[in-house]
Amino acid sequence: MKGIILFGHGSRSPEYVQPFNRTRDLVAARQPGVPVELGFLELTQPSLEEAIERLAAQGVQTVKVVPIFFAPGKHVLKDLPERIGNAMDRFPALEFDIATCVGEVDAVIEAMASHAIEA
Amino acid sequence: MKGIILFGHGSRSPEYVQPFNRTRDLVAARQPGVPVELGFLELTQPSLEEAIERLAAQGVQTVKVVPIFFAPGKHVLKDLPERIGNAMDRFPALEFDIATCVGEVDAVIEAMASHAIEA
Numbered sequence: 001m002k003g004i005i006l007f008g009h010g011s012r013s014p015e016y017v018q019p020f021n022r023t024r025d026l027v028a029a030r031q032p033g034v035p036v037e038l039g040f041l042e043l044t045q046p047s048l049e050e051a052i053e054r055l056a057a058q059g060v061q062t063v064k065v066v067p068i069f070f071a072p073g074k075h076v077l078k079d080l081p082e083r084i085g086n087a088m089d090r091f092p093a094l095e096f097d098i099a100t101c102v103g104e105v106d107a108v109i110e111a112m113a114s115h116a117i118e119a
Numbered sequence: 120m121k122g123i124i125l126f127g128h129g130s131r132s133p134e135y136v137q138p139f140n141r142t143r144d145l146v147a148a149r150q151p152g153v154p155v156e157l158g159f160l161e162l163t164q165p166s167l168e169e170a171i172e173r174l175a176a177q178g179v180q181t182v183k184v185v186p187i188f189f190a191p192g193k194h195v196l197k198d199l200p201e202r203i204g205n206a207m208d209r210f211p212a213l214e215f216d217i218a219t220c221v222g223e224v225d226a227v228i229e230a231m232a233s234h235a236i237e238a
Contacts, residue, residue, distance in 0.1 A: 004235055004236075006235060008189065009189075011190065011192030011193060012192070012193060013190075013191060013192045013193060013196060015190070015191055016190040016191060016192045017190070018190060018223075019189055019190045019220070019222040019223050019228060020189070020190065022228050023228050023231050023232050023235070026228060026229065026232035027232045027235045027236060030232065030236060031236060036235075064235075064238065066234065066235045066238055068189055068222075068231065070127065070128075070138050070139070070187055071130065071132075071134070071135040071136070071137060071138045071139065072132060072134055072135060073130030073131070073132045073135045074130060074131060074132060077132060099234070099235070099238035100234070100238060101138070102230075102231045102234050102235075103138040103187075104137075104138050105230065105231075105234045107230035107233060107234070108227060108230040108231060108234065109138060109141050109142050109145060110145065110230070111221075111224065111226035111227040111229070111230045112125075112142050112185075112187065112221045112224075112227060113142050113145035113146045113149065114226060115185065115218070115219070115221050115224045115226070115227065116123055116125060116142070116146045116155075116183075116185045116218070116221075117123075117146060117149060117150060119183065119185055119218035119219060
């Protein structure tokens, strides 16, 4: 079974998590039966590690990690692979795929440009 | 005349700027005659302040700042208004509008969810 983690930065602001919740709910509604978790680098809960544990506990074998970042910076290029490496040690039976950052996707760029024009 | 600033976080990674460039180019292509600048909080050039100077030098009177952030955290809720406040002191004739974070926009959430499913 496959599971999805939406990987975000995290923030001290409580309202920060809302767009992540909305995205997770939309993914879950479109793929019932595919577990989807949020996992944050810092400050916001649950952490990436907790998200992986939750998926493992549900019997997931392949984890697709989707970076909810605009572009590949340190958090995506260095922090994420490091943490996935640690998770592979803890969960040797799990397979991990890291997707492209959402901000590099044509449809996301298109939607951001439209917002910039219409806002 | 109106101008637009796409306001991003910034990163030490040189490839980080590419999705921002793509978004800016798309906005500029759809609205020829409306100046569009990138402006970053830190690490990546140009800074938000430089972007404002560039627009002012082009005769812009109203600056729409579009936060290229997924959600309102400290950078959007505190750092951005502080910097805009300073810019209002430097450029008293300029008007500023701050748009909603791109990550709070339905079409962006939709595109991120589709990417999470298809990636």
